[in-house]
Amino acid sequence: MKLKSSEPFWLVKNGIINSYPSLRENLEAEILIVGGGITGSLIAHQCMADGYKTVLIDRREIGHGSTSATTSMLQYEIDVPLYQLIDLIGEKAAVDSYWACYKSIDDLKKIVQQVKSDCGFEKKESLYFAALKKDVVWLKKEFEARKKIDMPVKWLEADEIDKKFHIKHSHGGILSEQGGSIDAFHLAHDILAYNHEKGLQIFDKTDIKKVTYKQNGVSVLTEHGTSITAKKIIYCNGFESTEIIKDKFVKLLSTYAIVGEQFEDDQSYLNDTLFWNTAEPYMYMRTTDDNRLLIGGEDEDFVDAAKRDSLLNEKSDKLTKYLKKILPDYDFRMDFVWAGTFGETKDGLPYIGKHPNFTSAYFVLGFGGNGITFSVIGMELVSEMLKNKKHPLADYFKFRR
Numbered sequence: 001m002k003l004k005s006s007e008p009f010w011l012v013k014n015g016i017i018n019s020y021p022s023l024r025e026n027l028e029a030e031i032l033i034v035g036g037g038i039t040g041s042l043i044a045h046q047c048m049a050d051g052y053k054t055v056l057i058d059r060r061e062i063g064h065g066s067t068s069a070t071t072s073m074l075q076y077e078i079d080v081p082l083y084q085l086i087d088l089i090g091e092k093a094a095v096d097s098y099w100a101c102y103k104s105i106d107d108l109k110k111i112v113q114q115v116k117s118d119c120g121f122e123k124k125e126s127l128y129f130a131a132l133k134k135d136v137v138w139l140k141k142e143f144e145a146r147k148k149i150d151m152p153v154k155w156l157e158a159d160e161i162d163k164k165f166h167i168k169h170s171h172g173g174i175l176s177e178q179g180g181s182i183d184a185f186h187l188a189h190d191i192l193a194y195n196h197e198k199g200l201q202i203f204d205k206t207d208i209k210k211v212t213y214k215q216n217g218v219s220v221l222t223e224h225g226t227s228i229t230a231k232k233i234i235y236c237n238g239f240e241s242t243e244i245i246k247d248k249f250v251k252l253l254s255t256y257a258i259v260g261e262q263f264e265d266d267q268s269y270l271n272d273t274l275f276w277n278t279a280e281p282y283m284y285m286r287t288t289d290d291n292r293l294l295i296g297g298e299d300e301d302f303v304d305a306a307k308r309d310s311l312l313n314e315k316s317d318k319l320t321k322y323l324k325k326i327l328p329d330y331d332f333r334m335d336f337v338w339a340g341t342f343g344e345t346k347d348g349l350p351y352i353g354k355h356p357n358f359t360s361a362y363f364v365l366g367f368g369g370n371g372i373t374f375s376v377i378g379m380e381l382v383s384e385m386l387k388n389k390k391h392p393l394a395d396y397f398k399f400r401r
Contacts, residue, residue: 006309006312006336006337006338006339007336007338008068008069008257008336008338008340009257009259009288009292009294009335009336009338010068010069010070010072010183010184010185010186011064011068011185012336013183013290014183014185014186014189016061017063017185017186017189017190017193018062018189018192018193018196019061019062019204020062020196020202020203020204021203021204022203022204022205022206022224023057023203023206023222023224023226023228024224024226025226026226026227026228027055027201027226027227027228027229028228028229028230029052029053029054029055029201029228029229029230029231030052030053030054030230030231030232031047031052031053031054031055031230031231031232031233031234031386032054032055032056032057032218032220032228032230032232032233032234033047033054033055033056033057033233033234033236034056034057034058034208034233034234034235034236034237035056035058035065035235035236035237035238035240036056036057036058036060036062036063036065036188036192036202036204037058037062037063037065037066037067037184037188037236037238038063038067038070038184038185038187038188038372038375039067039236039238039364039365039366039371039372039375039378040056040058040188040236040237041056041187041188041189041191041192041195042111042191042375042376042378042379043234043236043364043375043378043379043382044056044191044192044195044200045111045115045191045194045195045379046379046380046382046383047234047382047386048195048198048199048200050383050386052386053199054195054200054201055200055201055202055203055228055230056192056200056201056202056203057202057203057204057206057208057222057228058203058204058205058206059205059206059207059208060204060205061204061205062188062189062192062202062204063185063188063189065237065238065240066238066239066340066341066342066371067184067185067188068185069257069338069339069340069341070184070185070340070371070372071257071284071286071294071296072181072182072183072184072372073179073181073274073276073284073286073369073370074105074108074124074179074180074181074182074274074370074372074373075101075126075179075274075276075369075370075373076098076099076101076102076104076105076126076176076178076179076370076373077098077101077126077128077176077369077370078097078098078101078348078349078368078369078370079344079348079368079369079370080347080348080349081138081142081145082094082095082098082142082145082146082149083138083141083142083144083145085097085098085347085348086145088347089347089349089396093395093396095149096392096393096396097349097393097396098146098149098151099149100377100393101370101373101374101377102151102178104373104374104376104377105123105178105179105180105373105376107376107379108121108180108182108372108373108376109121109123109180111191111376112182112187114194115190115191115193115194116190116194117186117187117190117191118186118190119182119183119184119186119187119190120181120182120183120186120288120289121180121181121182121187122180122181122182122272122289123178123179123180124179124180124181124272124273124274124286125175125176125177125178125179125272125273125274126175126176126178126179126273126274126275126276127156127161127165127173127174127175127176127273127274127275127276128142128173128174128176128276128277128278129156129161129167129170129171129172129173129174129275129276129277129278130170130171130172130173130277130278131170131171131277131278131279131282131283132171132278132279133171135171135278136171136172139172139173139174139278140155140172142174143155143174146174146176151176151178152176152177152178153174153175153176153177154174154175155172155173155174155175156172156173156174156175157172158170158171158172161173164269165269165270165273165275166269166270166327166329166330167275167326167327168325168326168327168328169325169326170277170326173277179273179274180274181274181286181287181288181289182372183288183289184372206222206223206224206226207222207223208220208221208222208223209221209222209223211233213358213359213360213361214359214360215359215360216231216360217229217230217231217232217360218230218232218233218359218360218361220233231360232360232361232362232386233360233361233362234361234362234363234364234382235361235362235363235364235365236364236365236375238343238365238366238367238371239252239303239341239342239343241363241365244358245355245357245363245399246357247355247399247400249345249351249399249400250343250344250345250351250365250367251301251343251344251345252303252341252342252343252344253299253300253301253302253303253341253342253343253344254299254300254302254303254308254339254340254341254342255281255296255297255298255299255300255339255340255341255342256296256297256298256299256311256312256315256316256319256337256338256339257294257295257296257319257337257338257339257340258294258295258296258316258319258320258334258336258337259288259292259293259294259334259335259336259337260292260293260294260332260333260334260335261292261333261334261335262290262291262292263291263292263293263331265331267287267291267293267330270285270287270293271287274286276369279297281297281298281299282297282369283295283296283297283298283319283322284296284297284369285323292335293323293330293332295319295322295323296319297319297322298315298318298319299342303341308339309339311339312337312338312339313337315337315339316334316337320332320334342367342368342369342371343365343367343368344367344368345367345368348368349368349374349396349397350364350365350366350367350368350371350374350377350378350397351363351365351367351397351398351399352364352365352366352374352377352378352381352382352393352394352397352398353381353385353394353397353398353399354385354398354399355399356399356400362382362385362386363399364378364381364382366378377393381393381394381397
């Protein structure tokens, strides 16, 4: 499955950070992790911290799947608003999920510091603003739901948003204290390099041809004819999990993003905040650590690579036009455009844990707009599951829930 098109900004910006060999020998391990993106790197970090002999493989170069195409916005907000999620799954489950996402941003900061990553991690505010006047009613309902559980949020009227952020044509919005941004591609490499020095075995360009699932472990045959036996296999392969799981558990879509040239003038009014709106599909926006503006959205209900790529020019024009509408004085000149695949679940929550059809296997699949924060939460869940303990969030994130 082709997950991205054109050249995402992060690949060009970073180049080749670290390179790993393909697998040339048979191996035995306690844990085999499939997927070398941000999710796989985080789960490997946890497994190494817990003392497991761990191997990680990826069918591509490390980080060249969805991690290279992500916009790397760190949000606690789940794609399904809190007040709607309460109706869907109950108050405790919804509130616990939101607070777990909130906490995960601070947990990720600690990991960045631990591995001494130069990934441009920054804590930021988050502004969720009404794109249409009719959205104000339900957005204020969302504001009250968050306020009720003591989340640090403020309501800003349209004129306050204009004054603070220079954004026109909003109709008010929720300003949250908690948020952040990173370069997820860079961070994944830094986490893996840190753990590689501690004994994590990493192999890229190593695709799986067959997996035999047993009660006491798994046996994996690779494309090179080599084998890996492990007590547990953990799939951190995001959208490509749909190749092996036949349930209709996620809807795959395409999203588009553009990045401008480095901005020479002052854009400090944008630098400390993440932006997204209530449109369907929603627009999202952030600055980068090298003073560029990134804006994305214009999602489409398909993942056909050729069809998706044929729309790159049209989508970049639409995103640029929208940016001109809300930031008319911003001198934006596009430098990069790309598309990526993302997933949408029925309740906006990830799938983390066992699947009944796969013995000795776990999945950490963070879908939606905050997949990275879900992956951080997944570290804690996987750690508990491998010790045969039940995490309080496990039932909310399980398959066939």
